[in-house]
Amino acid sequence: MAGIDWEDPFCGEGNNCFRIGTDADGNAYLAVAGQEERHLTDSREALRALILGIKAGEADHLL
Template sequence: MAVHNWQKSSFSGDAANCVYVSATADGAIKIRESDDPDSVITTTPDTLRAFICGVKAGEFDHLTA
């Protein structure tokens, strides 16, 4: 089993609902949430970059309203 160097989002602070990310040796990005650490999403740097840009642009705001 691969060992991941999980990094917690600085936005999470000491809150319970934390997002963690880890880069793998082959360049993939792993993402997990602290409430369910066994559920891990795998993506690419380009796809994660596009998602983050969309979040910053407000493209998903309607989902939290």
């Protein structure tokens, strides 16, 4: 996505990879790697999605 500088993905074996990005205004973004167009920008929404992903076993490598 243009305007967002994405970091390298955080990955685990056999799990989804997440990416964190920032823009020129200092805003932070969170997305599943490969789906950056569906990024989260609200910190509460991002935290909720991350917790739900962990509970669903999609991000257990972050525990």
